[in-house]
Amino acid sequence: MVSTYREIVELLHDPRVSSDPRNLTASAAGVPEGVPGLPASFLHLDPPEHDRLRRVVTRHFRPPHTPDRVDGLAPELHKIVGGLIDGFVGRTEVDIVDELAYPLPVAVICQLLGVPREDEPRFHVWVESLLKSLDPDTGAAAEVQQAGTEMAQYFSGLIDAHRRAPGGDMLSALATDDGPEGQLTQEQLLSTSFLLLIAGHETTVNLIANGTLTLLRHPHVLERLRRDPEMVFRVVEELLRYEPPVHFVPWRTALDDIEIADTTMPKGSRIVLLLAAGSRDPDHVRAPDRFDPDRFDPDRFGLAREGDQHLGFGGGIHYCFGAPLARLEAQTALGELARRLVNPRLVTDPPPYRTNPVLRGPRHLQVAFDDIVPSREG
Amino acid sequence: MFGYQFLALEHWGNAVTQAEVAAHNMISSQADRWPHLAVPVFWSTQFGTEIKSTGVPSVADSVVITQGSVPDRRFVAAYGRQGRLVGAVTFNQSKWLEFHGRQVERAAPFPPTYQTVDQPADVRPVPAEFPEAPIPTQAATVVVTGHDPSERRAEFVTR
Numbered sequence: 458m459v460s461t462y463r464e465i466v467e468l469l470h471d472p473r474v475s476s477d478p479r480n481l482t483a484s485a486a487g488v489p490e491g492v493p494g495l496p497a498s499f500l501h502l503d504p505p506e507h508d509r510l511r512r513v514v515t516r517h518f519r520p521p522h523t524p525d526r527v528d529g530l531a532p533e534l535h536k537i538v539g540g541l542i543d544g545f546v547g548r549t550e551v552d553i554v555d556e557l558a559y560p561l562p563v564a565v566i567c568q569l570l571g572v573p574r575e576d577e578p579r580f581h582v583w584v585e586s587l588l589k590s591l592d593p594d595t596g597a598a599a600e601v602q603q604a605g606t607e608m609a610q611y612f613s614g615l616i617d618a619h620r621r622a623p624g625g626d627m628l629s630a631l632a633t634d635d636g637p638e639g640q641l642t643q644e645q646l647l648s649t650s651f652l653l654l655i656a657g658h659e660t661t662v663n664l665i666a667n668g669t670l671t672l673l674r675h676p677h678v679l680e681r682l683r684r685d686p687e688m689v690f691r692v693v694e695e696l697l698r699y700e701p702p703v704h705f706v707p708w709r710t711a712l713d714d715i716e717i718a719d720t721t722m723p724k725g726s727r728i729v730l731l732l733a734a735g736s737r738d739p740d741h742v743r744a745p746d747r748f749d750p751d752r753f754d755p756d757r758f759g760l761a762r763e764g765d766q767h768l769g770f771g772g773g774i775h776y777c778f779g780a781p782l783a784r785l786e787a788q789t790a791l792g793e794l795a796r797r798l799v800n801p802r803l804v805t806d807p808p809p810y811r812t813n814p815v816l817r818g819p820r821h822l823q824v825a826f827d828d829i830v831p832s833r834e835g
Numbered sequence: 836m837f838g839y840q841f842l843a844l845e846h847w848g849n850a851v852t853q854a855e856v857a858a859h860n861m862i863s864s865q866a867d868r869w870p871h872l873a874v875p876v877f878w879s880t881q882f883g884t885e886i887k888s889t890g891v892p893s894v895a896d897s898v899v900i901t902q903g904s905v906p907d908r909r910f911v912a913a914y915g916r917q918g919r920l921v922g923a924v925t926f927n928q929s930k931w932l933e934f935h936g937r938q939v940e941r942a943a944p945f946p947p948t949y950q951t952v953d954q955p956a957d958v959r960p961v962p963a964e965f966p967e968a969p970i971p972t973q974a975a976t977v978v979v980t981g982h983d984p985s986e987r988r989a990e991f992v993t994r
């Protein structure tokens with residue numbers, strides 16, 4: 458278990474550390490196995506396979522080859538958020554998890570991968586079943602297996618259809634890739650799609666839910682955000698530091714004896730990186746337990762140069778692939794909540810939490826309000 | 836560390852770290868002054884390849900590819916001098932550079948013996964073949980410890 462900022466950063470950049478669970482000699486309990494019958498996704502692979510798969514997928518997600526994939530999703534994302542909040546009109550209380558934080562990432566990933574609108578409900582059911590594999594509380598193995606198989610079939614069909622008649626989405630781009638490094642196999646395409654779906658889901662749910670909760674606990678920050686929408690960039694960065702969706706990464710292995718902080722981690726042992734603790738390491742950041750978005754203000758005088766970094770998205774070669782999209786989703790959702798909810802307040806504090814220790818966030822978040830400000834479009 | 840040579844470091848990164856230490860020392864009392872102990876680093880992008888270097892590879896007598904593949908233009912090359920690591924160069928593998936910088940600070944043994952990801956099957960060092968430079972001291976080196984400028988210390992080690 459490593460909990461200090463500097464040591465976590467060192468290990469994230471240490472080539473003697475593997476993300477491939479096959480290297481674990483110790484117990485692999487709690488390490489997700491991926492989807493039965495599919496090859497490992499790049500989250501659980503080491504170089505060179507990791508690097509090649511990530512490069513091929515990045516080519517269709519980020520500049521320079523794909524300059525506006527994320528920016529291009531922004532208008533649609535605003536529409537989705539606007540529609541979800543429109544659904545609050547005429548009520549005085551909603552569950553932010555079920556009615557905003559949860560449906561948003563599924564809708565966005567459908568948009569990204571080119572899942573037709575009319576299939577979204579089916580898709581939603583599979584995702585919910587699959588996500589149960591991440592929650593030790595439920596462990597509905599048969600249901601997970603069933604959902605995995607059905608979704609793999611669905612995706613195979615979708616990939617074939619996109620290959621025949623490509624659209625502007627990412628799955629079409631991957632299925633018809635003419636890049637220098639060749640195409641992904643059908644199996645690699647499937648495990649990559651599943652990875653994007655799962656990695657980008659529960660995490661984003663928690664960022665929006667933790668964000669709403671934290672803002673309601675700091676009404677002066679919420680009030681400032683309402684008056685200064687630009688502040689949302691700093692709010693989301695500070696949330697990723699202060700109340701991060703991913704609390705630790707449990708799937709690293711030492712490929713050799715590693716000496717760190719006067720300790721030797723023996724070859725073959727499992728390394729748990731406590732990202733959330735590292736982001737609150739008092740040797741790294743001042744007043745770590747204070748929620749203070751201004752620490753990310755680039756204009757503020759006297760910030761330590763490295764002191765404005767957090768570990769919310771990890772680091773090194775596995776640094777979160779979806780970070781620009783995750784930021785945009787959280788900025789849009791929290792910005793619109795701040796603007797449109799009139800006199801919002803928490804109904805229960807603390808709210809009930811999910812039992813998953815890796816991905817920390819409320820299971821439900823009841824919020825009461827007086828009114829909803831109309832959306833800009835309507 | 837690098838055979839007690841005078842080195843001209845012409846990358847701007849070195850100018851910045853030196854200036855930080857110099858500025859601190861100008862305004863500090865004798866007891867609070869810092870030594871300038873940064874391991875040299877430089878980087879450059881050439882024809883789409885990101886090349887980074889740490890330590891002083893040019894004093895090396897041997898070189899070995901420790902990660903990746905030269906034909907793929909993605910690799911880490913470690914440089915050694917008389918059984919100690921003195922530098923490393925990465926081609927499109929810059930995320931691993933800092934690790935090797937820390938190994939240079941520790942005067943780690945060369946060739947490296949540890950297991951890493953993406954290790955080539957054959958890790959045999961070959962002569963580095965840099966032009967000879969006159970080296971005044973052969974039998975000792977220095978180990979650098981500490982992270983923040985205020986914590987950096989150099990320690991003399993003999994073999």
Ligand code: HEM
Nearest residue numbers: 499500656657660661664702703770771775777778779783
């Ligand atoms: C707030 C939301 C998110 C958080 C906090 C988050 C956090 C993280 C963290 C900590 C890692 C590193 C895991 C490791 O080191 O083993 C990671 C990796 C990853 N994330 Fe995210 N993530 C978020 C959203 C997303 C989204 C929206 C996507 C997809 C569109 C995504 C895709 C990925 C992928 C593919 C990886 C694996 C990268 C690799 O192995 O190279 N994430 N994420």
